[in-house]
Structure formats: C-alpha cells, structure tokens
Amino acid sequence: MAEIKKRRRRLGDRYDGYRVHPNDPTFYIIPQIMRSRLDSQIFFEEQIDISGLRKFIVENRETIPGLSMYHFFIAAIVRTMVERPRINRFVSGRKIFSRSYLRVSMTIKKLMDKDGEEGQIMPVFDENDTLKEITEKINAAIEEAKAEDEKSKGNDTDLTIRLLSVLPTFLLKFVVWALRNLDAVGLMPKFINKVSPFHSSVFVTNVGSIGLSPVYHHLYEFGTTSAFMAIGRKEIVNEVERDGTVNTKHVINTRFVLDERICDGYYFASAIKVFKYLVKNPEKLLLPPEEISEDY
Secondary structure (H helix, E strand, O other): OOOOOOOOOOOOOEOOEEEOOOOOOHHHHHHHHOOOOOOOEEEEEEEEEOHHHHHHHHHHOOOOOOOOHHHHHHHHHHHHHHHOHHHHEEEEOOEEEEEOOEEEEEEEEOOOOOOOOEEEEOOEEOOOOOHHHHHHHHHHHHHHHHHHHHOOOOOHHHHHHHHHHOOOHHHHHHHHHHHHHHHHOOOOOHHHHHHOHHHOOEEEEEHHHHOOOOOOOOOOOOOOOOEEEEEEEEEEEEEEOOOOOEEEEEEEEEEEEEEOOOOOHHHHHHHHHHHHHHHHOHHHHHOOOOOOOOOO
C-alpha cells in the first residue's frame, strides 16, 4: 500500500484545495482570459474495448458482490486521478487549486421508471482504495440514498435542495449569488461543499443504463467540478484486420468534458491512456496503487 503524504497548508490554500503554483506561467494567465468553465471546455471521445473486462467482472463477482461495469469504470477513474492528480484540480476565483479530497458525483434512479425520481450520491474515496472498496462504498451510498427516500427524508443533498426550493425566487437568487461569491474566495460554508454534487472531483452519468449513447455534458458554472464523464450503452462492432479477417468486439463509448485551464492537453491525453490501460488490465485495480503521485 502506497503512503499518503499529508500536505502542509500554506497561505492562499482553501479548506477544499491547495493553491497550485505551476512552473508554466501560461497557467497563471489562462484563468484570467478564460474566466468561466463554459469558455474553457474541451471534449474527448473514447471507444473502450470491454471484451476482456466482461469476463473479469463475471469472475470477480463472488469476491466483490454487486460488481458491475459501472463500478469498474468509477474505480478506473479514481485510480486515474491518483496516478494523474492534476485531473483533480479546479479553478476558483481565477486561481488554480489541487483538490484535497477524491469524490465522485453520480446521478442514480431511485426507481427504474420513466417517472421515477433521480437522486445524487457522492461517495468519497481514499487514494489506496481497491476495486472492492470502491464498489462497497458506491453500493453503500446507493442503499443509504434509497433507504432515506423510503422514509420520505432523502439524503443530505436531497434535503438541502428541497429546503432551497421553497425559498421565494428573489431570496433563492440572493442565496446562490452569495454562495457563488463566497466559494470564489474559499469561504463558502463547509456543509454546502459536503452536500453539493457540483464540488466533486468528477461528475459521472451512466446513460448506457437506459440504452442511450453517451452525451457531451456541459460543466457546471456553479461549484468546482472540472471533469464530466458520460458512459454509453454496450455495443458490438466489427473491425477488419490487415489480413482481411473480421474481428468482433464488445465496446462502450465514453465522452469526457474537461476544463482545459487545470492542465495542458498532453496531460489530459496521458490520463485517458491510463484509464484505457486500466480497462485492458483490470487486475491492477484489485490491489492498491504502488505509488501515489503528488500534485505540485
């Protein structure tokens, strides 16, 4: 198990992140030029070959109850951020920060029905978490959200949304304006950060579970989430090899939307390569990472 080094806080740090001082001076200027996430979104699309992964998941369901393709993709994203920590950065107040936690926001259907309510879960992960531990945390968060919903209470996120929704429009506008400005200087109340799905490392939506192809989902202006991933449905494709033979394989298309202000394009590309490597070598996620990379 790799050692997790606790970083000392310095002047300019926030409770949810550490101020980044990039070697490249361009990254001091970029947040001043591209002032919003909508202005700085970049898009990736990757077709993931899951032919071998399907067998791996079936073989490991006995030791990892409830394991699915979705759990694996979340685990692969978490490990990618451990190995490429700049993906877990965010921009706030036109400054770049390295997030001090690993959290994934996910939208779940509480009832698999067209009229069923959606809910948000935001499990927090440790850098040393394995596929088994990540699967257990996701399943626990889903069960907790459904149990609270049956009591008509909902989780903390649902309760906060319901509370805000009863405010008059003028008051709601003021509250959101105040939170946005407090967040820009790192003074937003911690409990809002804790219940906000817009303050996570990455937002993931699994539209493949309802039979759809992935979408390019915009980043949210509110909050600090710098990455969005959409997972599409399973598909079968045929590829013609050089010798003329036809190879049939199972794939899932994924689409990523990223805030280009947090790091350069080459780093983004290297992170995607890490993600694809983990899909091809899923056994790597059965063990903790050998080394935990540090952001500067």
